[in-house]
Amino acid sequence: MKFYLYTESMKDEDNVPIEEPLKSYEASNIHEAIRACIAEIPSWMNPKLEEHVEAKGWACISICLDGKVIIIELDRMGLVDI
Numbered sequence: 636m637k638f639y640l641y642t643e644s645m646k647d648e649d650n651v652p653i654e655e656p657l658k659s660y661e662a663s664n665i666h667e668a669i670r671a672c673i674a675e676i677p678s679w680m681n682p683k684l685e686e687h688v689e690a691k692g693w694a695c696i697s698i699c700l701d702g703k704v705i706i707i708e709l710d711r712m713g714l715v716d717i
Contacts, residue, residue: 636692639712641708652713682697683697
């Protein structure tokens with residue numbers, strides 16, 4: 636399966652992607668995609684899994700950047716799927 640990485644601002648009010656994803660991951664499930672994504676984020680950004688839903692294949696990860704907490708999302712839905 637392919638999982639796509641987005642920021643919240645890259646999706647519309649219905650949570651549908653409106654921009655190309657930041658990155659994509661090939662993974663057998665959301666847990667594997669989460670591990671791959673967090674492993675690529677520098678530790679000083681303090682990546683942390685906030686929430687995930689296995690059945691729907693999505694997750695929210697928080698990172699710290701310039702003193703702000705930013706939420707990034709892993710999701711099975713990409714622009715090509717719409």
